[in-house]
Amino acid sequence: MDKIIVTGNGPLKGEITISGAKNTCLKLMTAALLSDEPLTLTNVPRLSDIKTLSELLESLGCEVALLNGGNVMVLSAGKITNRKADYEMVRKLRASFNVLGPLVAREHEATVSLPGGCAIGARKVDLHLMALEKLGATITLDEGYVHCTAPNGLTGAVIEFPFVTVGGTENAITAATLAKGTTVIKNAAREPDTVDLCKCLNAMGAKITGAGTSEITIEGVDRLHGATHEVIADRIELGTFMIAPAIAGGEVELIGGRRELVDAFCQKLEATGVVITDTERGLKVTHSAGDRLRPVDVETEPFPGFPTDLQAQMMAALCLADGTSQLHETIFENRFMHAPELIRMGAQIDVQGGHATVTGVRKMKGAQVMATDLRASVSLILAGLAAEGETTVGRVYHLDRGYERIEQKLGGIGALIKRVPE
């Protein structure tokens, strides 16, 4: 297994082009199961999660062709040949559970293994199942698999989520596109990923209104057709690379970045003293390496709040702030796995349940570290950019799930970063 070695190297300068969003693209891929005509996705990121989901879709009978070096994906689900999503594939990523809605909607039957994904909490699927039951599906659980049937098809219903679930909202939306009648989803996710999914489904002939608000209405249609859709920019990759000049100093332009994708995050970053400007091509982040960041308190929330997927990266920056910051993780109960590793690099962090108190230090020192999830891993790379000496990050497969060519992207702005075989 490869390792990544980062050597603190002073201010960063240059530009990074933001890739298509992993979490959006994965859900868009599952939408291809809803139609017997091809769905073409452009701006597809080259990531191991995308490859894993492609394999799962292929196992269901969907042909997946990559064009233009992998940046364009054509998914053709002319015929679904298998209605069972196997544990071996589903366990690797959470988003694979989102084949359930489209399969039940189109085939009236599906068996899907309970999912995997980052080990950041219990991550139940009860709300996904509640939504499908509301649409008339019958669900049984057996040997780690969810078996879902709706012999006469799904029927529109009112689905009210007790709290926001992104994946649950998206499974409900895809299922409802082919249901008989109208579905209203209350307390729906407002994430840009969900909005982009609805945009793609509408291009395929679905009738969805209200995306981006907490009430989404779906009028069921008889069939969906093919479409071509461009995946939106990855707001989490954007936020991650915005932290690089914040933590190490410098000036970096994020091409394709837009403030409205990460507004709550931008506000917190600006409160630390970092300057963010809109440019014609994206966002520019400027920070003087000599100035210490100001501490700031952060609470994660569903969109449009501060994203949980940027909490670890923000913590890495706040480890060097001039004072004490409080971080409150409200979405996942086990999402401070990066804290012990940052402490190995000299950070001062006290974690109590969902709260972390971060007391800034002047300097961190490189160390051998590893992380158990994607964003935790990247937070260690960011810390390494500002640390003295060499930081070696193990378990690189986590990074490869969600960051395309991270060494080239960070190397392109002057970071000393390399991948070495273990």
Ligand SMILES: CC(=O)N[C@H]1[C@@H](OP(=O)(O)OP(=O)(O)OC[C@H]2O[C@@H](n3ccc(=O)[nH]c3=O)[C@H](O)[C@@H]2O)O[C@H](CO)[C@@H](O)[C@@H]1O
């Ligand atoms: C592939 C993908 O898109 N992953 C993202 C998605 O994950 P994911 O869709 O899994 O996250 P959810 O929004 O569903 O989870 C929010 C909270 O609800 C809980 N919950 C969820 C569903 C359910 O049936 N029951 C239940 O209790 C979860 O354990 C969690 O505590 O949104 C998260 C929140 O923005 C992001 O961190 C993930 O990167």
Ligand SMILES: C=C(OP(=O)(O)O)C(=O)O
């Ligand atoms: C938590 C994440 O992914 P997943 O939901 O696939 O575990 C993530 O992208 O940060």
